[in-house]
Amino acid sequence: MLTLAIERPDAEAQRLAALHEYQLLDAPADDELSAVVRVAAMVADVPTATLNLIDENRQCQLTTVGFEGGDSERSDSMCAIGFRSGRVVHLPDARQDPAYARTPWVDGRIANVRFYASAPLISPAGYALGTLCVFDDVSKTLSPRQIHRLEDLAEIVVGLFERRRQARISADLALETEGQRQALELAHAELRLAVRELERSNDELEGFAAAVSHDLVRPLASASGYLEMFAHVYGDGLDERAGAWMSGAGRALERMQQLVRSLLDYARAGHAPYRAVTVDLGEVITQVRADLRDHVDSTGATIAVGRQLPTVEGDPVLLRQLLQNLIDNAIKYRHPDRSPVVEVTCVTDPDGCVVAVADNGLGIPADQRDRVFDMFAQVDPESRRGHGIGLSTCLRIAERHGGRIAVGESDSGGTVVRLHLPGVTCP
Incomplete structure (x- = not known):
């Protein structure tokens, strides 16, 4: 997480210098920025959202969704109140917060905002440039996952700012x-x-x-x-x-x-089209080992197959993608005190077979296991090791094969992911 610049009396001048260096004020927003603001409105499930930059005396709405934006006095801005704290502001009902209740956006002079949430836009140097803001005229509460996604989108916005600045510098050079x-x-x-x-x-x-x-x-x-x-x-x-x-x-x-x-x-x-053929999962594991050879060698990982794996009817590309995601995750989320060991096993159950991928890594807390297959779900977002998409992809592939997938704790305290495939018997 970025560290905010110290808020000394002269820090505001430095913050404004950092803002002006991006050359974004009074310039049309890129299509990419407008797209991010639309996604933010979808994530929060609200009709209105805006990308606000806070200048010395004004708030510049760079791009908006659901209303026509423009410049306004900084003293009238809701976002200017808390954006330098570096934290998400989340108000289910802005009327209940004394710091916001008398602003023109809440008391009816400009609008009648009730729900309000904003994620600060923090530059790599630690200066708050403005906010990615979502709001509505009815009260509501965001879930922790929605708040995390809003933070992610704010980081993407700053990344796009940086890319635009780097492009300008590169062109000059x-x-x-x-x-x-x-x-x-x-x-x-x-x-x-x-x-x-x-x-x-x-x-x-x-x-x-x-x-x-x-x-x-x-x-x-x-x-x-x-x-x-x-x-x-x-x-x-x-x-x-x-x-x-x-x-x-x-x-x-x-x-x-x-x-x-x-x-x-x-x-x-x-x-993608589903093309079912006879697939030897043992051969798939051999291919996955080859694909992950560099990752395995660099981490000292061991991939072991406990017994002969079954031959199934399925899409070879999708099954390879599924097993590669699981093994790659097992190595990626390894325990810092030991080399990663990944074991692939198969057991027969009354309805088919269960292919298990177990590791000795960090593990997944019990209260997180029901949500790890959700899109963008991450156990530790601060680690920045992934995007929360891999297990969602695995769930889709399992369902397309008529199967199911679940997460548990391995015997070594790490994670075990069990893929149930119906109508299949282990050798």
Whole structure:
């Protein structure tokens, strides 16, 4: 989690300098930012949302959903009250909070806001730039998961701010190389075109995720490639600050690529054609071992098969994706005090067979096991090890094979995931 800059008397001047460095005020919002605000409204299940930047004397609504935005006095702003705390503000009924009850947005002079929630936009340097805000004219309460998703979207917004700033810096540095500049502009044009095409065809988060995944893979890969070429050609000439910016841009692109890949896997698991053939799960494990060889070698992990695995009727691509997700998770969430050991076993039950993937890792608390298959569910969001999509994908694949999947505690205190496949007998 980012650390906020100390709120000294001069910190506001530094905060404003950080805000102005992004060159976002009085500029039209990118299509990507508008898309994030729409997703925020869907996550909170409210009709209105806005992306607010807090300047010295005004609140600038960069992009809105459900109402026509604009500038207003900072003294009238709800978001200006608590955004520098660095914490989410969640008011089921703003009339009940003295700090907000007399603001024009609540008392009827501008609007009649009841429910209000905002996640601060914190720059990498720790300065609060504004908020991602959702609100309604009726009272309501967000769940902890909705609040976490709002925080995630606020981080995505800052990532998009950073990407825009890095693109501007890169263009300035590469002016002497016209071909490089045109390549960067082409990558950004492709990305903007992809997002515009996607926005027109999505009215729910799952559809949004699937389409974005398909159309963003290539532009993101292009942007990453151009960034690598720029670092290779100009890296030695960059000062320490510019080098840090380049590294930050690279990390942001990598995380976005990981998220896109996860969303695409999730979409394919639910909508790709199902082609049932005879599949040897033992051979699938061999393929998964090959795919994860680097991960296994770097962590010292051991993957053991307890007995011969069955041959089943199913889609080989989806089953490989399912088992690879489970084994990859077992290694990813390993215990810091021991090398990861993953054991794949099979037992027969009255209705079929149960393929179990057990590990000696961190484990999942009992009160979290019913929700880990929910989309974007994470046991420890602060760890930033994943996106909460992998187990949702596994659930989809299991259901498409007429099976079910569940999580428990392994004998070694880690996690065991049991995949039940009907009509199958273990050898």
